[in-house]
Amino acid sequence: MARIVQKFGGTSVADIERIRNAAARVKHQIDAGNEVAVVVSAMAGVTNQLVEWTSRANRLHDAREYDVVVASGEQVTAGLMALTLQALGVEARSWLGWQIPIHTDGVHGKARIEAIETGEMVKRLASGQVAVVAGFQGLGPGGRITTLGRGGSDTSAVALAAALKAERCDIFTDVDGVYTTDPRIVAKARKLNKITYEEMLEMASQGAKVLQTRSVEMAMNHRVRVQVLSSFADLPGTLVVDEDEIVEQRIVSGIAYSRDEAKITVQRVADRPGVAAAIFGPLAENAINVDMIVQNISEDGHTDMTFTVGQSDLDRALAVLEKCRTQLGFGALKPDPDVVKISVIGVGMRSHAGVAQQMFQTLAERGINIQVISTSEIKVSVLIAAEYTELALRALHTAYGLDAPG
Amino acid sequence: MARIVQKFGGTSVADIERIRNAAARVKHQIDAGNEVAVVVSAMAGVTNQLVEWTSRANRLHDAREYDVVVASGEQVTAGLMALTLQALGVEARSWLGWQIPIHTDGVHGKARIEAIETGEMVKRLASGQVAVVAGFQGLGPGGRITTLGRGGSDTSAVALAAALKAERCDIFTDVDGVYTTDPRIVAKARKLNKITYEEMLEMASQGAKVLQTRSVEMAMNHRVRVQVLSSFADLPGTLVVDEDEIVEQRIVSGIAYSRDEAKITVQRVADRPGVAAAIFGPLAENAINVDMIVQNISEDGHTDMTFTVGQSDLDRALAVLEKCRTQLGFGALKPDPDVVKISVIGVGMRSHAGVAQQMFQTLAERGINIQVISTSEIKVSVLIAAEYTELALRALHTAYGLDAPG
Numbered sequence: 001m002a003r004i005v006q007k008f009g010g011t012s013v014a015d016i017e018r019i020r021n022a023a024a025r026v027k028h029q030i031d032a033g034n035e036v037a038v039v040v041s042a043m044a045g046v047t048n049q050l051v052e053w054t055s056r057a058n059r060l061h062d063a064r065e066y067d068v069v070v071a072s073g074e075q076v077t078a079g080l081m082a083l084t085l086q087a088l089g090v091e092a093r094s095w096l097g098w099q100i101p102i103h104t105d106g107v108h109g110k111a112r113i114e115a116i117e118t119g120e121m122v123k124r125l126a127s128g129q130v131a132v133v134a135g136f137q138g139l140g141p142g143g144r145i146t147t148l149g150r151g152g153s154d155t156s157a158v159a160l161a162a163a164l165k166a167e168r169c170d171i172f173t174d175v176d177g178v179y180t181t182d183p184r185i186v187a188k189a190r191k192l193n194k195i196t197y198e199e200m201l202e203m204a205s206q207g208a209k210v211l212q213t214r215s216v217e218m219a220m221n222h223r224v225r226v227q228v229l230s231s232f233a234d235l236p237g238t239l240v241v242d243e244d245e246i247v248e249q250r251i252v253s254g255i256a257y258s259r260d261e262a263k264i265t266v267q268r269v270a271d272r273p274g275v276a277a278a279i280f281g282p283l284a285e286n287a288i289n290v291d292m293i294v295q296n297i298s299e300d301g302h303t304d305m306t307f308t309v310g311q312s313d314l315d316r317a318l319a320v321l322e323k324c325r326t327q328l329g330f331g332a333l334k335p336d337p338d339v340v341k342i343s344v345i346g347v348g349m350r351s352h353a354g355v356a357q358q359m360f361q362t363l364a365e366r367g368i369n370i371q372v373i374s375t376s377e378i379k380v381s382v383l384i385a386a387e388y389t390e391l392a393l394r395a396l397h398t399a400y401g402l403d404a405p406g
Numbered sequence: 407m408a409r410i411v412q413k414f415g416g417t418s419v420a421d422i423e424r425i426r427n428a429a430a431r432v433k434h435q436i437d438a439g440n441e442v443a444v445v446v447s448a449m450a451g452v453t454n455q456l457v458e459w460t461s462r463a464n465r466l467h468d469a470r471e472y473d474v475v476v477a478s479g480e481q482v483t484a485g486l487m488a489l490t491l492q493a494l495g496v497e498a499r500s501w502l503g504w505q506i507p508i509h510t511d512g513v514h515g516k517a518r519i520e521a522i523e524t525g526e527m528v529k530r531l532a533s534g535q536v537a538v539v540a541g542f543q544g545l546g547p548g549g550r551i552t553t554l555g556r557g558g559s560d561t562s563a564v565a566l567a568a569a570l571k572a573e574r575c576d577i578f579t580d581v582d583g584v585y586t587t588d589p590r591i592v593a594k595a596r597k598l599n600k601i602t603y604e605e606m607l608e609m610a611s612q613g614a615k616v617l618q619t620r621s622v623e624m625a626m627n628h629r630v631r632v633q634v635l636s637s638f639a640d641l642p643g644t645l646v647v648d649e650d651e652i653v654e655q656r657i658v659s660g661i662a663y664s665r666d667e668a669k670i671t672v673q674r675v676a677d678r679p680g681v682a683a684a685i686f687g688p689l690a691e692n693a694i695n696v697d698m699i700v701q702n703i704s705e706d707g708h709t710d711m712t713f714t715v716g717q718s719d720l721d722r723a724l725a726v727l728e729k730c731r732t733q734l735g736f737g738a739l740k741p742d743p744d745v746v747k748i749s750v751i752g753v754g755m756r757s758h759a760g761v762a763q764q765m766f767q768t769l770a771e772r773g774i775n776i777q778v779i780s781t782s783e784i785k786v787s788v789l790i791a792a793e794y795t796e797l798a799l800r801a802l803h804t805a806y807g808l809d810a811p812g
Contacts, residue, residue: 016459020463054486057489058490061492062489065488065489065499075475076478082471083464087465
């Protein structure tokens with residue numbers, strides 16, 4: 001007997017048929033004698049519709065009201081899942097964020113979970129009742145509904161698994177696990193049986209969309225065993241686990257890419273102490289995240305500063321910088337949205353030199369120019385022109401020996 | 407300065423454009439210096455979709471989970487209305503049933519409001535903030551979401567108006583008031599400027615769909631001035647008020663009809679004490695409402711019992727009675743769904759004889775057979791074959807002098 005959390009994403013609960021399919025997976029665990037808490041996303045497409053309505057109602061919306069609207073999607077699925085489980089003869093009840101409650105901070109639209117009260121739920125789980133929890137939502141200060149940001153149901157599931165001390169958190173989605181890279185681009189991509197928290201975190205934050213980054217952070221901090229698997233196939237998925245659980249160490253585990261990057265070059269800015277702060281301070285104040293940064297060698301007391309922001313922040317970033325033009329005294333502002341960030345990830349890099357070198361050489365052999373480089377202990381990322389995405393991914397996948405046999 | 411409640415039905419908030427139109431009406435009241443609480447329904451069509459999903463998930467659904475699902479529709483509109491008001495420069499926040507809270511009993515799917523805590527809302531209204539309240543929903547025992555039954559947002563609005571001691575409760579809908587009868591059938595139907603609570607109650611419970619019956623009951627009990635008006639036209643609507651506010655008394659105020667009737671005749675049942683209880687007891691136990699009842703003259707110690715139930719209860723009623731066949735010992739069970747109930751309503755009947763007689767005669771002159779009759783102090787209802795609906799309505803409308811001039 002074990003206590004497990006099962007999370008079903010939007011495509012896994014897209015209609016009543018699929019909810020029934022997901023419910024059968026829950027029943028399977030109940031029949032095996034396990035305690036099950038289910039976390040559900042909104043039915044595929046619903047959140048987009050709700051978000052569109054809020055922006056049509058008010059482009060600069062009050063995030064508290066945005067949360068009221070978008071949280072309704074998970075509420076619907078939670079009720080429908082409870083009903084479907086009951087129809088299969090499984091005892092179940094729905095739990096909304098405010099009913100549990102899942103306490104969050106007050107950052108509406110991007111709230112962080114602070115505490116989950118599980119007392120009543122634990123009692124009911126023990127009696128065999130399935131807890132169907134609406135993902136993505138919580139209860140903020142002042143009794144208002146909060147949401148956790150897009151993909152937040154992953155975080156709901158992992159947080160609940162941690163709070164319930166669950167043995168495992170199964171994330172059901174429309175892919176059957178975590179791949180060495182995107183199989184839609186690289187036909188020889190392989191499914192990983194296991195991946196470490198650290199690698200998964202880099203994969204997620206470097207563009208792999210299979211799990212929300214914050215959910216991986218939380219799994220790592222609370223040592224929650226996460227499994228990513230398909231709700232449409234009866235196959236084992238990918239286990240996200242501690243490094244010491246992985247017997248056969250690889251140097252490189254996966255290659256992620258993100259098209260959601262835009263490059264900005266600030267040309268001929270005075271090279272003096274405080275210039276980086278002068279550029280990035282205003283961006284931070286406007287909640288624009290800067291990712292990769294490179295500063296050129298100085299010439300005549302001037303330098304070029306190049307960095308990346310999210311595609312959706314590009315226009316806003318340019319506007320912020322234009323407003324500081326006289327203060328910063330730069331020459332020109334060069335935006336480039338046609339870039340992609342490619343990241344090679346693996347905990348084996350810690351003990352193996354030459355991973356970055358192999359990346360640079362592989363790309364050079366294909367005539368691909370590297371625009372910006374950034375590295376961490378277990379990752380090397382490069383920014384290249386977007387048109388080389390497929391070529392670079394395939395070449396690197398082969399170069400690091402990740403191709404599936406045959 | 408006054409405090410008013412404005413309720414917008416599903417067609418009045420069917421899309422973002424219409425929500426904006428409704429919000430403009432709210433702003434108009436705020437600009438005039440009034441305090442406004444807004445009650446919103448789900449966007450037209452949404453509740454039907456949600457109900458359909460619940461029945462596909464589980465035909466015999468758990469009403470607690472049904473409520474979780476269907477209450478989401480009003481939640482969405484409340485958030486969108488708050489956002490839209492903010493976009494018009496009006497301070498506003500949404501309130502869900504559990505946030506106010508609107509306490510109800512635990513009869514999920516048909517809950518009754520027990521108390522509304524208005525302390526915080528009153529403070530915010532006084533500061534000029536519009537309270538946008540999700541209609542149709544409340545907070546039941548155990549912290550579960552309850553709903554008030556179809557059309558329940560009318561009841562939410564009237565109950566809120568009573569709790570807030572509002573000067574008026576405006577019910578915005580897709581018709582511009584209460585008519586002497588359905589203008590889609592009788593072209594000469596007239597809009598009433600005023601109608602008494604008692605008449606409105608009979609109109610609503612006899613089939614006029616403009617207001618939920620329970621909301622009229624509540625308005626009558628708490629003496630809430632209700633106005634029914636169109637959100638699409640700038641015209642005064644119909645005021646539902648005390649009898650003494652209506653100067654010019656009419657004998658008959660309106661004619662309602664309900665196609666949601668089905669007739670059952672239980673033939674050759676033994677005419678002995680307790681037979682009515684034996685028939686209607688099992689129906690009541692199965693929550694089947696019986697409306698009109700007529701018992702024939704006894705012959706050979708046997709009688710026929712004829713009564714009506716709602717169309718949607720017909721199959722279930724027949725099944726319940728079949729199960730009691732041996733115990734009741736009746737001859738045959740004759741169902742007839744092709745009937746309509748026509749009701750003539752007016753407080754003037756109290757002091758004027760001959761209203762029923764005029765009805766019977768008018769129908770007889772058209773060759774329309776009356777199958778069942780029932781009366782109350784201010785109403786005469788008859789059951790006739792459905793095919794005569796239009797003919798009967800037009801004839802009676804003329805006979806009682808209700809036709810619009812010209």
